[in-house]
Amino acid sequence: MLDTATSAKESSTTSFNKKAVLSESFFADGWITVLLPFIFIVLLLAEHILLQNRQPFFQKPYFSWILAVFVVIFAAAGVGASQYPSFRAKFLEKAPLLTAFTGFLIIWDLVTLKLALLPLPYFPSPAAVVAVLINEWETLGISALYSLRLLLIGYALGALIGLPTGVLMGWYPRFHYWVNPILRSIGPIPATAWIPIAMVAFPTSFTASIFLLVLACWFPITVMTWSGIANVNKAYYEVARSLGASEFYLITRVALPAAMPSIFVGLFMSMGVAFVTLIVGEMLGVKAGLGWFISWAQGWAEFSKVYAALIVMSILFSSIITLLFKVRDKVLVWQKGLIKW
């Protein structure tokens, strides 16, 4: 604020007009950071349109259109930042990232389409990938939905089996005695190693994949639930019993909530393994989904489709993890110092 005031004062002593005063005071602090995304996106659009292609490119210029839209958006953001201090603070925080990403696109575009430094078909230009995202959005969307269906069914079943297994192991030593050897011997085997057996043991590749996902998710959730229950402060049980709690109450209302932080660690670990198992399963057996799309595109050497599928996968999986974090923040609101995703 002080900076703004002094610069405005200085400006008024000289013969600048009102507009210049405004922009000077606005640019006084971090103006270059605010403008960099705009400068870079203009650079990107300019080099993409003006430089000659060294690689064949026969798609519609979707990439240029999108860039043009972003030129407008970033320009508007710059103007908005000069008018609204709260938006300015937010945009200042994001601007370096936007700049870096745009810079990455410039380099990508240069080394592929414009200079042909990287070999085709393995390294297509960003314009080619964007064209696939737009042309093939339906196939990609359906593939994503197929992946999502398989993932959610397998994950949910795995959690539904793993949670009670872990609770029973943590609560009843007898149950632990019998189940622990199974957990120890089968749990550490990567679920994908069962693919040859699963493919012949199950009627369809879909059910085989469900089995693999359940197996993959079951292990981390069981282990983390079990250790969570086993590590509950014994004083909680003593207090609860002296308050008239039954054993069922102790399990469901004391042990389970107390173990919840540990259970969530298991849920996160399971989600990670589930992603791997899902994609490998789809690449090897299932005839749908993003994993299938990738190996199918690879078969035709259409690597722009592979990259497009990777982008969709990133958005999908990142959203799922974000959702899981949101659920955890809600459930574990009583915990101090949670890390934010």
Add this chain to the structure above:
Amino acid sequence: MVTAARQPNEGEGALQISKVEKLFVDPAGTNITALESVSLDIRSGEFISLLGPSGCGKSTLLRLIAGLDVPTSGSIALDNEVIDGPHYFRGLVFQDPTLFPWLTIKKNVAVGLDARGILRQKEKEVDEYIQLVGLSGFENSYPYQLSGGMAQRASLARALVNHPKVLLMDEPLGALDAFTRMNMQDEILRIWKSRGTTIVFVTHDIDEAIYLSDRVVVMTPRPGRIAKIFDIVIERPRSRNYPDFFEIRSEILELLHFAEKNKPEYYL
């Protein structure tokens, strides 16, 4: 608002402890006598303290009364009914408040009623007990947001909401600073007077025991046993620097071999 806290029936909450012995086996396999032939009758509505150095078995005795452990021999009865496990008749307050961190203060206080399946009928009492211990306004806070003294108040309300016949307190103020501690002592006395519940109070603080109790049971270690029982006949409210205090205090210190006889100037 204390009126809502119903008094237990007259004559309830008397404990009969007869010839209780408790042996522990340590990791090396040798027997350790935590309690040796402890007999004690606690009257209905009495405030009694178990006082002694660590290892004297005072906490062990409290756990036996709570029903969390079983005596090796001898028996403990509440109103002539032998104790064979935890029951909401005997409420517990530990040194650590052991509030359930995943529940709000209100839900923590309500656990006893919830566990017994009578929360819906008695939901109003939860608020009354929160008010009784002075935590109004913190109903929806989580335990991590409370100070040590406030958490201990909540823990007290949680035990009281069940209308226990006996309140068992294991060094409940041990983790608090000196001022909060004196505050809480008065608070406990106030609640005890209004509720009339029998209180068994474990402490290693001599002044605290004398200030609070009708009787102070002094215990000595190895093996844990009752050395002497002091009747504190000083009128309440008691002054913390009452001369009789020092007399009892010096007697207890002598008993525990921390002071020599007939040296009153030691305290002056």
